[in-house]
Each structure stands twice: as structure tokens, then as C-alpha cells.
Amino acid sequence: MKMTAKQSMSGVVLPRTSTAYQEEVSAQAVAAPQGYWRAALPRYGVSVLLEKRAVAVNIGLSAALLAACVLYLSLGSVTLSPNAVVASLIGQGDSMTAFMVQQLRLPRLIAACFTGAAFALAGVLMQTLARNRLATPGIIGIDNGATAFAVASIVGLGVGIAPPAMALAGATTAAVLTFGLAAGSGTQGYRFIVAGIGVGAVFGAGTQLMLARGAIDT
Incomplete structure (x- = not known):
């Protein structure tokens, strides 16, 4: 039966001025939309919508990442079983x-996970x-700028600065x-993309020129 303005979801008719009626209306107003879950902490006044998909x-993805981590720890010059990997992580198994x-x-795995998270x-x-x-x-040309400055520090201009520092300067x-x-239009629309492509093309051409004319074998 369709709920009227005076009827609660439980079927009990509530006066419009009652506290229960107001709470019923508030509960309906904050109901999660279709395809979402609402996680609420009324005590702290926090409510978050979570998309089910x-x-x-x-x-x-978390399950796939966990499986990939176990697989990485298992493979190598010495292949280990997943059970041996898990046992070593919890402090059991042999010392080797x-x-x-x-x-x-494990340190390389942690570094790889943090690097991937940083890229994302x-x-x-x-x-x-x-x-x-x-x-x-x-x-938008950032990688071409970094490459051009790094190449310039090696073969182009004879700059006595380390390539990583020059790459950072080029990206900036x-x-x-x-x-x-x-x-003129901020970072909205395609003007930002077109400008980046142009900047990247200029730096890319400069890199190719330095590689073609520089003495890279010395």
C-alpha cells in the first residue's frame, strides 16, 4: 500500500506535529538513492553515500592485488608455495x-605498491x-619536458647538474x-590539451635535435 503523508512505513498513522512523524519524514528524505548505500554515524552527524558498483x-581489485602480492612473494630464483609465504609473514616457517x-x-613489493599508488x-x-x-x-608535455632537460644535462649543453634534478626542472x-x-580559459576545455601537445612537441623536437647532434658515445 502506498504510504500517505500521515502514514509511517510501519503502517501506523502519525500526527503531522508529532516527533515520530518528523523523524519518519527525515528518514525518508535521507534514504539512499537507487544503486547506493548510505553509511551514517548519527552520533557524529556523518553520512556518506557509497555506490554499490x-x-x-x-x-x-583488492582481492586481485592480494593474490598478485602472494604470487610475487612466491616466485623468484627459488619458488615458494603460498602456504610457506603466509607462514613466513606471520613469523612461522624456517629461517631461510x-x-x-x-x-x-617484501621490501620490493611494498615499494612497488607505493609507487603504483603514487602514479594513480x-x-x-x-x-x-x-x-x-x-x-x-x-x-600535456610534462614527460617530454623532463626528457629534454635530462638529455641536455648529458649530451646537449654540458650542464653539470644530475639528470634527475634536470628532469624535475624540465617537468616543472x-x-x-x-x-x-x-x-585564457584556465584548465577547462580542449585549449589546455592543445597547449600541452604543442609544448610536448617542442620539447620532443629539442630532444631529437640534441640526440642527433650530440656526442652521446663520449
């Missing part, structure tokens, strides 16, 4: 297996800032140029 995808897992493979975060920040899903470091320069050329 996103939750399912994240659970699946624990050394291979905890001292040799950088991509999200780039696309959010540009408000364009096509905005990547490659498209490319980003500043791209934002400057797109300043």
Missing part, C-alpha cells in the same frame, strides 16, 4: 624462507585539476608553459 569493483620473503622480496594519485590529480579525462603527463618548466598558454 564502486564498492564491488574495489573489493574485487623468512629471510627471502621478509628481507628480499598523480593521474587522478592531473585529470581533476584539468577537468578533462584526456589530461595525462604525456599529453613544461607544466608552467602549458598552464601559461592555456591561461
Whole structure:
């Protein structure tokens, strides 16, 4: 039966001025939309909408990541069983297996996970800032700028600065140029992307020129 303005979800008729009626209306107003879950902490006044599909995808990806981590810790010059890997992680098993897992493979795995998370975060920040899903470091010229400056430090200009520092300076320069050329419309629309492609093309051409004319064998 369709609920009227005076009828609660339990079928009890409530006066419009009663506290129970007001609570019923509030509960209906904050009901989660279709396809979402609402996680609420009324005591702290916190309410969060969770998309069901996103939750399912994240659970699946987390399970896949966990399986990949166990597989990585199992493979190598010495192959270990998943049971041996798990046992070494919780402090059981023989000392040789624990050394291979905890001292040799686990640090590299942790570094790889943090590196991947950093790349993912950088991509999200780039696309959010540009408000364009096509905005990547490659498209807006950042990687070409870093490459050009790194090559210049080695074969182009004889600059006595380490290539990593020059690459950072080149990436910063490319980003500043791209934002400057797109300043008329901010980072919205395709002007930002077109400016980045142009900056990347210029730095890419400079890199090719330095590689063609520089003495890279000395």
C-alpha cells in the first residue's frame, strides 16, 4: 500500500506535529538513492553515500592485488608455495624462507605498491585539476619536458647538474608553459590539451635535435 503523508512505513498513522512523524519524514528524505548505500554515524552527524558498483569493483581489485602480492612473494630464483609465504609473514616457517620473503622480496613489493599508488594519485590529480579525462603527463608535455632537460644535462649543453634534478626542472618548466598558454580559459576545455601537445612537441623536437647532434658515445 502506498504510504500517505500521515502514514509511517510501519503502517501506523502519525500526527503531522508529532516527533515520530518528523523523524519518519527525515528518514525518508535521507534514504539512499537507487544503486547506493548510505553509511551514517548519527552520533557524529556523518553520512556518506557509497555506490554499490564502486564498492564491488574495489573489493574485487583488492582481492586481485592480494593474490598478485602472494604470487610475487612466491616466485623468484627459488619458488615458494603460498602456504610457506603466509607462514613466513606471520613469523612461522624456517629461517631461510623468512629471510627471502621478509628481507628480499617484501621490501620490493611494498615499494612497488607505493609507487603504483603514487602514479594513480598523480593521474587522478592531473585529470581533476584539468577537468578533462584526456589530461595525462604525456599529453600535456610534462614527460617530454623532463626528457629534454635530462638529455641536455648529458649530451646537449654540458650542464653539470644530475639528470634527475634536470628532469624535475624540465617537468616543472613544461607544466608552467602549458598552464601559461592555456591561461585564457584556465584548465577547462580542449585549449589546455592543445597547449600541452604543442609544448610536448617542442620539447620532443629539442630532444631529437640534441640526440642527433650530440656526442652521446663520449
